[in-house]
Ligand SMILES: [Zn+2]
């Protein structure tokens with residue numbers, strides 16, 4: 001494969017010539033070789049909202065970039081250093097001599113630099129893994145430091161002015177006294193709630209600012225929402241130097257697709273606002289027609305620590321928000337630990353049943369436990385199983401729904 005080194009960013013150390021990297025700890029460019037540190041001052045005066053209607057033809061804010069695709073999961077990353085091997089941050093697999101392709105892409109308008117360092121991230125990970133009593137014992141060794149990746153994840157943000165016309169029926173409750181005959185043939189009175197419906201309509205105007213939409217397909221929107229929020233008031237001008245020493249994923253969701261997702265979220269918020277306007281005690285037949293204007297968008301990249309590891313042939317991901325340190329992820333559940341816990345519980349139940357059976361026998365001279373005892377025990381066992389299973393679902397279940 002032909003290497004094109006010209007688009008690899010070089011930022012040599014003025015004191016020793018080694019490549020400088022961006023340090024999350026120092027929030028500065030640093031040299032790992034001689035310890036040189038250079039403060040980076042990043043403003044926010046160049047963060048521009050782009051015209052959404054020009055997105056398809058925009059050549060002013062797009063550049064040609066060299067991308068590497070993961071051979072296993074297809075994640076596309078920009079790598080800012082020359083390397084024969086790339087370990088994929090999303091699935092943990094090693095790619096030797098990854099193939100590079102050139103694509104025209106929107107340049108990020110803004111970035112939130114990493115604040116959480118590798119050491120902080122790995123400490124949080126160890127703590128988090130240790131918290132689960134159901135996690136297999138060998139997991140701690142498996143989640144090694146080299147599986148921890150600091151990756152800038154692509155996002156779109158959208159602004160839109162909306163004007164909505166809504167109509168429907170508002171409902172007001174009132175009560176009537178009714179005479180009813182009960183099963184014994186006696187007549188008595190009771191209060192019955194009824195609803196009076198009346199037509200209502202109106203308009204609703206709202207400006208939506210910075211609706212944040214994930215532009216990656218490697219992480220489901222639901223997964224990343226586990227480490228929300230990102231503090232977007234701290235977004236600074238995009239500066240390629242900040243990426244030195246870090247990976248950055250390239251967006252796969254284009255601006256149009258991202259807007260469709262943003263529009264769903266906006267529509268939901270409009271609908272619930274209109275429902276509030278329509279409703280008296282209740283409402284029905286709400287219909288909303290919305291016009292969208294002044295749509296703008298921008299491309300942001302936000303910091304995320306990802307630990308992707310394989311356990312029993314399944315990929316697990318653990319995430320840390322690189323700005324705030326907020327943690328979320330999935331842990332494998334040890335089959336043996338769960339089985340042992342269930343067996344131990346059943347044993348305990350058996351002992352209790354035997355004891356209470358003996359007590360009953362000594363009290364009443366009966367040879368079998370009464371009916372209540374096994375019934376109570378049964379429901380306790382099934383509720384434990386339910387907890388274990390739902391717990392497993394929470395940790396193991398694949399989240400792939402886009403929403404929220
Ligand atoms: Zn140096």
Ligand SMILES: [Zn+2]
Nearest residue numbers: 070073088091
């Ligand atoms: Zn991969």
